[in-house]
Amino acid sequence: MIDQPTGIIKTMPESWIMRLPTGLKNWEKTFLKMNEVEGNYWIFNLPGKPKYDVLYFYLLFDKAIRYRANIIGYEKEKTIKCYTREFKHGRIWVQVSAPVIKLSSPVPMKGFQGFRYTEEVYT
Numbered sequence: 001m002i003d004q005p006t007g008i009i010k011t012m013p014e015s016w017i018m019r020l021p022t023g024l025k026n027w028e029k030t031f032l033k034m035n036e037v038e039g040n041y042w043i044f045n046l047p048g049k050p051k052y053d054v055l056y057f058y059l060l061f062d063k064a065i066r067y068r069a070n071i072i073g074y075e076k077e078k079t080i081k082c083y084t085r086e087f088k089h090g091r092i093w094v095q096v097s098a099p100v101i102k103l104s105s106p107v108p109m110k111g112f113q114g115f116r117y118t119e120e121v122y123t
Helices: 014-019 023-035
Strands: 007-011 042-046 056-061 064-075 078-081 087-090 092-108 115-118
Touching: 007 042, 007 064, 014 056, 023 092, 042 087
Parallel strands: 007 056
Antiparallel strands: 007 115, 042 092, 056 064, 064 092, 078 087
8 A cells, every 4th residue: 555645547548549539649749748838738537536635647558657747736527628529527637737758668557447546657
């Protein structure tokens, strides 16, 4: 058990990759642009707000943790138009922003529902 987690991990399902309108590489370019544009952020839905205050948000897809971003806040229940051009309803949305880091060596991990707490994953 982790005493004081520093981050949360969210799994994006395989179907999310398939629904990206311009492919994974173009999504990656857009996601990493948060490092260039001050005040830019993305939101991802969560099943509930984490009980612990954590700094990092890790994105897991294709069987590995691949990105880390900083958590800057949370938004309450709402429906949004996603990057996939679909409408998605969420109870809690986590706001993530720069610095966005692509892990130099993705960390293998099996996907899961919801989110998990973690200690720092080295980039």
